[in-house]
Amino acid sequence: MSGSGFSERLDRFLDLLREFYESRHRGALAREMRDEDDLFMLLVFSEMMGIPNPASYYTLELLPVLYEGFHDWHIRMGMEHSPLDHFRCC
Amino acid sequence: MSAIVLAALGLGGFALGYVFYSRFIADRIFQLDPDFETPAHAQEDGVDFVPTNRWVLWGHHFTSIAGAAPIVGPAIGVIWGWLPAFLWVTVGTVFFAGVHDAGALWASVRNRGESIGALTESVVGKRARSLFMVVIFLLLLMVNAVFAIIIAQLFVDVRSSVIPAWFVIAVALGIGWLLYRRGVPLLWPSLIALGLLYASMFVGAVFPVSLPEEVLGLQEPAQWVLILFVYAAIASLLPVWVLLQPRDYINGIQLFVGLAIFFMAVLLANPTVVAPAFNTGLPDDVPPLLPLLFVTIACGAISGFHGLVSSGTTSKQLDKESDVRFVGYLGSVGEGALALAAIIACTAGFATLGEWDSFYSTFAAGGIPAFVQGGGAIISEGLRLPVHFAETLLAVMAVLFAATTMDTGVRLQRYIVQEWGVIYDLPILTGRVAATIIAVGLCIALAFGAGGGAGTGGLMIWPLFGTTNQLLAGLTLLILSVILMKLGRPTIYTLVPMVFVLVMTVLALLVQLAGFWRQEQYFLLVMDLFILAAAIWVALEALSTLRRARMSEPEEEVEVGV
Numbered sequence: 192m193s194g195s196g197f198s199e200r201l202d203r204f205l206d207l208l209r210e211f212y213e214s215r216h217r218g219a220l221a222r223e224m225r226d227e228d229d230l231f232m233l234l235v236f237s238e239m240m241g242i243p244n245p246a247s248y249y250t251l252e253l254l255p256v257l258y259e260g261f262h263d264w265h266i267r268m269g270m271e272h273s274p275l276d277h278f279r280c281c
Numbered sequence: 282m283s284a285i286v287l288a289a290l291g292l293g294g295f296a297l298g299y300v301f302y303s304r305f306i307a308d309r310i311f312q313l314d315p316d317f318e319t320p321a322h323a324q325e326d327g328v329d330f331v332p333t334n335r336w337v338l339w340g341h342h343f344t345s346i347a348g349a350a351p352i353v354g355p356a357i358g359v360i361w362g363w364l365p366a367f368l369w370v371t372v373g374t375v376f377f378a379g380v381h382d383a384g385a386l387w388a389s390v391r392n393r394g395e396s397i398g399a400l401t402e403s404v405v406g407k408r409a410r411s412l413f414m415v416v417i418f419l420l421l422l423m424v425n426a427v428f429a430i431i432i433a434q435l436f437v438d439v440r441s442s443v444i445p446a447w448f449v450i451a452v453a454l455g456i457g458w459l460l461y462r463r464g465v466p467l468l469w470p471s472l473i474a475l476g477l478l479y480a481s482m483f484v485g486a487v488f489p490v491s492l493p494e495e496v497l498g499l500q501e502p503a504q505w506v507l508i509l510f511v512y513a514a515i516a517s518l519l520p521v522w523v524l525l526q527p528r529d530y531i532n533g534i535q536l537f538v539g540l541a542i543f544f545m546a547v548l549l550a551n552p553t554v555v556a557p558a559f560n561t562g563l564p565d566d567v568p569p570l571l572p573l574l575f576v577t578i579a580c581g582a583i584s585g586f587h588g589l590v591s592s593g594t595t596s597k598q599l600d601k602e603s604d605v606r607f608v609g610y611l612g613s614v615g616e617g618a619l620a621l622a623a624i625i626a627c628t629a630g631f632a633t634l635g636e637w638d639s640f641y642s643t644f645a646a647g648g649i650p651a652f653v654q655g656g657g658a659i660i661s662e663g664l665r666l667p668v669h670f671a672e673t674l675l676a677v678m679a680v681l682f683a684a685t686t687m688d689t690g691v692r693l694q695r696y697i698v699q700e701w702g703v704i705y706d707l708p709i710l711t712g713r714v715a716a717t718i719i720a721v722g723l724c725i726a727l728a729f730g731a732g733g734g735a736g737t738g739g740l741m742i743w744p745l746f747g748t749t750n751q752l753l754a755g756l757t758l759l760i761l762s763v764i765l766m767k768l769g770r771p772t773i774y775t776l777v778p779m780v781f782v783l784v785m786t787v788l789a790l791l792v793q794l795a796g797f798w799r800q801e802q803y804f805l806l807v808m809d810l811f812i813l814a815a816a817i818w819v820a821l822e823a824l825s826t827l828r829r830a831r832m833s834e835p836e837e838e839v840e841v842g843v
Contacts, residue, residue, distance in 0.1 A: 209467050210337045212460070212530045214598070215345075219521045221328040 232257060232264050239275050282554045284547050284629035284659075287363070291371050291621040295614045298375030303610040306380055307603070310765065310774055311387045315603040320394035320596065330394065333598040339608045343615040344533035345590045346382075349428060349649075349683035350750075351581035351616050355623040356652040357743060358578040360641045361570045362559040363628040369574060370624065373582025374617030377778045381754055383609030384761040384775060385588035389596035390605065391764075397592040397757055404760050405826050412818055416753055418697055419812065420586065423746040425513070425690045426727040428683035430740060431649055433505035435676050438650050440489035441669065442676035445481040449531060449681060452477050456527040474531055475538070482673045506728050509687070514721045517692040518713060525688055532685050536619075539678045543622050543656065546663030547629075556628035556637050567644045568744075568796060572788035575781075576747035581620025583782060585753025587613065623652055626675075630655020645740040649679055694720035730804040741805060744793060745812060748786045752816055755783040759823045766830045779823070787816050 235257055238247035262280050265273055273280035307313045321332040358366040385397055392400060398417070402410040436443050452474045459465040492501045499507070516524055580586070591609055599608065627647065631637040631654075640654070641647045657672030664671075695716045702710025709715055727742070758779035762772045790813045797806040 205466075205468055207334060207337055208471070210334060211340050211533070212467055212526070214331070214333055214337060215341050215529055215594075216521045216526045217331060218329045218594070218597075220526075223520065225328070 228260070229264060229267065232260070236275070236278075239278060282558075284550075284552045284554055284625050287367065287554060287625060287629070288544060288547055288621065291367065291624075292618065294371040295374060295617055298379060299610060299614055302375055303379055303383065303606050306383065306610075306774060307606040310770055311384070311605065312770075313387070313603045313605055315601050317390075317602040319390050319599045319602055321598050321600060324394065324597075329594075330597045332600040335600060335604045335607050338595060338598055338600075338604070339611060340533060342590060342595045342608050342612040344529070344536055345594075346580075346584070346587045346612060347536060347616045347619050347682070348580070348686045349431060349679050350424075350579065350584070350586075350686075351620040352623045352652055352679055352682070353427075353431060353649055353743065354578040354581055354747065355620045356627045356648050357645065358574055359556060359624055359627045359651075360560060360563070360567055360644060360647055361574055363554055363556050363624060364558040365570055365574055366578060366624050367621075369578055369582050370617055370620045373578075374613055374620075377583035377754075377782070378581075378587065378613035378617065379610040380774055380778065381583055381585075381758060381761075382587045382591050382613040383605050385591035385757050386596050386599070386609040387602075387605045388761055388764055389592035390599055390602055394597040395592070397588045397760065400592065400760050401756065404763050405822055409756075409822050409826075412815060412822070413756060414697070416749060416756070416815055416819075417589070418694070419815070420746070420749045420753060421690050421694045421697075422723055422727055423742055423749060425510075425687050425694070425721075425724040427740070427742050427746055428687050428690075429506045429509045429513075429724070429728055430502070432509055432680050432683050432687075433502040434740075435649060435653070435680055436490075436505050437502050439653055439672055439676035440491055441482070441485040441673045442680055443490035444485035444488060445478060445673065445677045446680040446684070448481040448484075449478055449677075450524070450528070453524055453527040453531055456530070457523050460527070461522050471530075471534065475534065478531070478535070478677075479674075482670060482677060485673055485677075486667075486669050503729070507725070509684070510721050510725055510728075513684075513687045513691045514717050516688045517695060518717055525685075525692075528685055528688065532681050535678060535681060539674070540619065540622060542660060542664070542674075543626070546660040547625060548663070550659050550663035552625075552629040552659050552662070554625075554629045555631050555634045557634070560641075562638070564641070564643050568792055572785040573744060573792065575785040576744050576751055576789040578620070579747040579750040579754075581616055581623070583751070583754050583778065584616075585750050585755070585757055587616075588753065588757035622656075626656030626659060627651045628655070630658045632658075645743070648740060648743075649676075652679070691717065691720055691724070694724075727808075741802065742808075744789060745805065745808060748789055748793075748812055748816070751782045751786045752812070752819055755779050755786065755823070756819055758782070759819075759826065763826055763830045766827070767833070783816070783820055783823070787813070787820070790816060 234244065234246075235250045235253050237244040238250075244250070261273070261278075265271075265280060319332070321330050324330040325332065355366050355370060358369075388400060389395055389397070392403070395403070398410060398413050401413045432446075436446070456470045456474055459470050460467065492504050494501060496504055519525070575582070595608060599605065628637070630651075631640065640651050653672050653675045656675045657668055660666060660671035660674065661668040695713065698716040698719050699711050699713070702708065702716065710719065758775045762775045762779060765772045765775060790809055794806065794809050794813065797803075797809055
């Protein structure tokens with residue numbers, strides 16, 4: 192019994208240690224990640240905005256995946272509504 | 282007097298302060314409510330606002346606020362004898378720092394996690410906000426310059442610390458890469474990193490590193506100062522996960538290990554405090570205890586810098602409002618314990634009073650070297666380690682604290698310069714590299730302006746750094762008092778520390794002003810005048826804001842800003 196108690200406690204401690212490592216700079220990292228994702232979003236939607244994108248045939252299938260974050264993205268980019276005529280959002 | 286008694290008195294005092302005084306403050310003054318929805322929950326976004334386990338958060342808070350400063354301050358401050366430094370650290374931590382740190386955290390939690398800077402604007406006014414920015418920039422400037430000088434001095438005094446201090450950068454880079462690029466679990470890299478760090482100290486002892494005595498008219502410490510700033514500039518431009526994150530992590534672990542080793546060694550060796558309780562044979566250049574003690578020991582007794590950490594990042598991650606007491610108050614108690622360790626090392630680590638006297642022969646002669654030598658002697662006696670290894674261990678500990686603070690400090694300064702670039706429409710300042718060069722250039726100018734070609738006299742800035750730090754603390758306490766006044770609650774527990782800190786700061790600036798004039802240190806004189814102007818400005822703002830707050834009716838049921 193005590194053995195499993197110890198390993199549980201060790202696991203718990205390691206989880207906290209991991210959180211200790213990650214959480215201090217979590218904000219900075221998440222922001223950087225978001226900036227990169229925003230750029231990627233722009234790439235994927237670029238064809239619809241009139242920017243020629245040779246890879247648009249391949250990025251088309253990403254649209255349903257990225258649509259989830261589309262609303263937050265256009266708000267972050269300072270546009271109150273979807274900038275695309277045929278791509279409604281809110 | 283036995284060092285164990287001193288440690289027991291100090292730690293016992295902190296414990297009583299936490300159990301009784303912090304509970305009183307938390308229940309009666311801040312009236313912490315465990316059911317209040319903290320910003321971490323109300324505004325949870327996965328980026329800044331994330332509810333975090335209180336132990337983890339305490340670990341972060343403590344390791345962010347504890348650095349080289351709570352070691353340097355007491356190490357210089359014991360020159361007046363161990364008693365004044367000891368009393369100021371214990372009383373300061375319990376009645377000043379704990380209330381200040383927890384208060385900044387509470388005020389921020391009750392105001393959507395806003396930073397003290399933003400709170401200054403909403404509580405005091407726009408003018409005070411600009412004042413706040415100026416004080417912070419001055420503080421960062423001095424932190425970076427002073428810490429570079431301290432590291433350089435350590436590299437010259439304890440040459441065996443050079444290899445481990447730089448080697449840890451490689452270890453940090455390795456950990457960052459393993460964790461982020463390889464997804465390796467944290468446990469083994471941590472243990473191996475610590476093992477490598479301590480092994481490298483033995484290597485360092487075998488291969489002490491020294492630079493040429495003079496290059497282009499620059500002496501050895503000055504060369505190190507330049508090298509360190511080049512490093513800090515590069516480090517602050519790297520992505521966070523590459524270096525800063527693993528380095529902060531190793532640093533944090535190392536802080537806990539170091540504190541445990543030290544207090545264990547004190548317990549086992551039970552050294553005697555050889556320094557006098559009050560030093561009657563003070564060297565000629567030592568300024569009067571009152572007011573200088575209270576700015577020489579800033580971190581470890583009360584430090585405005587903590588408010589920035591409390592309200593900047595910690596408040597956005599607080600799970601429950603009642604955690605304010607645990608994270609904020611206990612964080613400053615941790616820092617007090619580090620300052621206590623420094624006091625013991627610098628007063629009990631010497632064999633005789635004569636040896637102590639010869640070490641503390643001038644005002645700035647003590648400092649970190651005394652900590653390294655005294656603490657090294659205690660550790661080597663208590664844990665039966667070679668003296669040289671024990672000294673290297675403490676020197677590396679101090680270097681790592683100071684260097685990590687420099688990394689972050691230069692990064693923050695760059696942000697401020699970039700912000701000025703945006704505000705004043707100067708595109709040249711907004712670039713990352715240009716802003717970093719400006720920030721680092723100013724720090725180098727300060728380091729050399731104060732010390733000349735040797736780059737060492739810069740420790741003269743230390744008390745100035747303390748005054749700026751206390752100014753910031755005064756500002757934070759002012760904001761707290763105004764908020765409490767508006768809520769119709771007692772303000773005496775924040776007002777008394779505020780008045781004390783501001784009075785001591787202004788007095789210390791005046792005393793130093795006279796000193797710089799006599800020593801013809803015109804660069805520092807101008808600096809002193811700048812800070813004095815800021816101090817008077819803070820005091821005036823405090824008076825007018827408090828008068829305004831007193832005249833308006835208290836709004837008991839309505840929370841400020843919510």
